[in-house]
Amino acid sequence: MSQFRNNKILIIAPHADDEVLGVGGTMARFAAEGAEVYVIIATKGYPPDYSEELSTTVRNQALVANRLLGTKETQFLDLPAANLDCVPYRDINHQLVEAIRNIQPEVLYIPFNGDLHIDHQKIFSSALVAARPNRINAPSRIYAYETLSETNWNAPYLTPNFVPNVFVDISGYLEMKIEAMAIYASQIQPFPHERSLEALRALATLRGTTVGRFAAEAFVLVREII
Template sequence: MTFSWSQQRILILSPHPDDEVLGCGGLIHKAKSAGAEVFVQFLTVGNTTDQSSSVSTSPEDRNDEIKRVADHQQWDGWHMAFPGDEYHLRLDQLPRLELANMVEQESPLAIARLRPTMLIAPHRSSYNQDHQAVAEAAHTATRPSNNRLRHHPDFVLAYEEAADQWRTDSVPMPNLLVELTEEDLGSKLEAMRQYATQIHEHPHTRSEETLRSLAVLRGMQAGVPLAEAYHIMRCLA
């Protein structure tokens, strides 16, 4: 298999602002450094109060953070599909068809419009209902069909987050490990710092120690210092 990051147009589905960094922050830096295009499709954002703190954040706060992260990692574009409290943490109440159509056709960053070579979405094993809904929508939007009539990304991947392991059922072992450099991981950690309302002190699933520890663990499994892990849904070589 011959693979070049420089030839990729990557579309990342992020249920909320910060999920794309938690799952793909290292890959984003690696791909952009090689010359790839990276776009982030956010699904929702609203007023939130984190259960582990008394900090309340507004959509305006989160949008400012997105802009800082986008500048830091030099994204080629981003879009918010369903802003507002009506949707935030309620994506599971939207018809699956509506979510899938947004991803596949209706968003400015829809698969049919952007024609990405790689789509990366959350894994359905997440405990978070929004993550599960987006994962299922991505599954539908990338369903097999005649690729002469409908665009098929060559690569469809699911990213992991440390909190995904909190499940009573079995979470499959990731089957793709992407090697990271210290610079890739450093960019990921700095991007997470830009999400100042979302990063936490250790022990927390969104702490710097957690992100580095998971990168070290996945690197060890590949025989390299650092890595991010993914589940392959489609790989057309």
């Protein structure tokens, strides 16, 4: 049985589908083992960059995909997608502080600070502000996850490299993760695009064989308080 059984686990996703790409199998496994899993999707697409119809579709897909994985609750913030560099830092901080205070998770998953997308970088920084260890009920474990087409598209050796040191065996939950990602039909791309189901399966297989498992998700431990 998982060490996270009966814990509250929170995944903060900059955009809808990041949570499944990076943590989908882990969410399914820990939910099945008794954890309460929460998801916060931080941004929403606004015209003219994104149509209202697409934004509504993606959010509906997120609810269905996360429900499949056993998520207790999916919350949506309304920060502007692909425009977080135009939002005052304190405003992002405030929204994440409030969200973490309301949920009070023991375990927190956040995007990797070396991701190419600036939204991911901003959410990483603000999540750490919101999860400062001197806050009451601060998370005792924080992990950074990888996101296909963002984490590995940075500039090697010039920006932080994703070098995982925590692996979660998702051998029994890989198919559920693939099924959840397939629900995000608006976001899926044909192979060999990295946001294809084939690429997602390949990454899970690679991470798994790294530690002698059939499938795994990989993370960087940011902080652990024991």
